[in-house]
Amino acid sequence: MKKIALITGASSGIGKATAYEFAKHGINLILCGRRLERLNTIKKALERLTDVHLLNFDVRDKAKTLQSIESLPDTFKNIDILINNAGNAHGLDSINEGNIDDWDAMMDINVKGLLYVSKAVIPQMTARQSGHIINIGSSAGKEVYPKGNVYCASKHAVLAITEGMRIDLNPFGIKVGAINPGLVETEFSQVRFKGDKIADSVYKGFKALQAKDIAEIIYFAISRPPHVNIADLLVFPTAQASSTIVKKFN
Incomplete structure (x- = not known):
């Protein structure tokens, strides 16, 4: 029997590569x-x-999120793997x-x-006492960097939620984990800098991670034995040592 995976933010970047x-x-x-x-x-x-089924919604819309996942046909209802990938960064400003x-x-x-999607998917996992949830965090969930304030806070929250999920879903045999990438060359910076040309320089001077690199790691995680x-x-990419230290060539 083929497994079924639900991937949010699947239209580009890590989500698309994972698909x-x-x-x-x-x-x-x-x-x-x-x-x-x-x-x-x-x-x-x-x-x-x-087999591929599409759901067109914005995870910010609670009603549409719950309704969309509820609308899944019977052949797609039993979700084995949830990849909570939808995420964004907006701006890079000091808190003031x-x-x-x-x-x-x-x-x-x-x-x-992330919570809305999880709320819609988890009940059928607990009912079957089976499932695997991977939340896509960030190195920003491990350390706070200058002008990262709220973005870092959101990714720290992702890690706290992941840990809480793992504890609460443990009695049901559901696996829960987080994959936390450093610098990945996607549309991320275009969104963060709202299309400003500064976005083009973010990945210059070093070899950043590619979406495919993270997709392969996600597959590795979900393909481990049951125990x-x-x-x-x-x-991180090899050139990156922390959120603020990146070795660049001239």
């Missing part, structure tokens, strides 16, 4: 995202490898100059969105 990686291994996919056109393109590419709308966006997507759970994994 491709899982499809290669014959995992049926529920791909969630706001950009339906992109999701349709991915579905078309992957349907020759596995921060934009409240940016703060709301980060907390609503990175924290509340093995990757509870918490931090991954």
Whole structure:
């Protein structure tokens, strides 16, 4: 019986790469995202490898999130693997100059969105006493860096929620873990800097992690034997030593 994985933020970056990686291994996919056109393109590419179902919603919208997951056809209802990948960073400002709308966006997507999706999926995992949840955190959940304040807070929250999930779901035999990447070359910086040209310089001068690198690590985590759970994994590109230390070439 093929496993079923639900991936949020599947229209680009790590989510999209994970969809491709899982499809290669014959995992049926529920791909969630706001950009339906992109999701349709991915579905078309992957349907020759596995079954794909699309859910078009924004994780910030509690009612739409719960309703979308509730609407899944019977063949996709029993979700074995949940990848809480949807996340964002908005702005890079000191706390005294921060934009409240940016703060709301980060907390609503990175924290509340993750909780809404989990709330919709966990009941059928506990009923079956089986499942695997991976929350995509960040090295920003391990340390706070200058002007990272609220983004770092949201990713620290992801790690606290992951630990709480692992404790509370332990009696049901459900695996819970976090994958925490450092610098990954995706659309992340375009979003953070709102399309400003500074975003282009973020990954210059060193070899950043690629979305595919993280997707392979996620597959490694979900493919371990039943008695093995990757509870918490931090991954940097070789050039990165911490959130603020990156070896760049001239």
